[in-house]
Amino acid sequence: MSEAKTLLAVQGVTVERKNNARPLLEDFSLVVVQGETISLLGEVGSGKDTLLHMLAGSLERGEDASGTLQIRDGATEKVSKRPREGVRIAYLAGPYAKPLSPLASVASQLSRVIARK
Numbered sequence: 001m002s003e004a005k006t007l008l009a010v011q012g013v014t015v016e017r018k019n020n021a022r023p024l025l026e027d028f029s030l031v032v033v034q035g036e037t038i039s040l041l042g043e044v045g046s047g048k049d050t051l052l053h054m055l056a057g058s059l060e061r062g063e064d065a066s067g068t069l070q071i072r073d074g075a076t077e078k079v080s081k082r083p084r085e086g087v088r089i090a091y092l093a094g095p096y097a098k099p100l101s102p103l104a105s106v107a108s109q110l111s112r113v114i115a116r117k
Contacts, residue, residue, distance in 0.1 A: 004033035013067030013079055015050050024050040057083035
């Protein structure tokens, strides 16, 4: 049996915001291989949104990141604020952002979002 291909490797990622005493995300590492499905779960403020913004290359003004990232067979590179080609992220904001309507099914709402892509 062949070894599963690495799709994403995040190593030692730290994201800091100016004037924050604590990092938004600190020394985070993750490897995702072909065939895996990943769900990020955690308390409010644990860095889930920050990780996804970093992967998408959409950190906010005043946020800086360090660490390395490898996508598929590409070279390992330092994380940056620029958008990355070949990366698609599905993101559903937490309940405080009120991303879904309680009056419609989740499937119908998500299908509308997917259809826009």
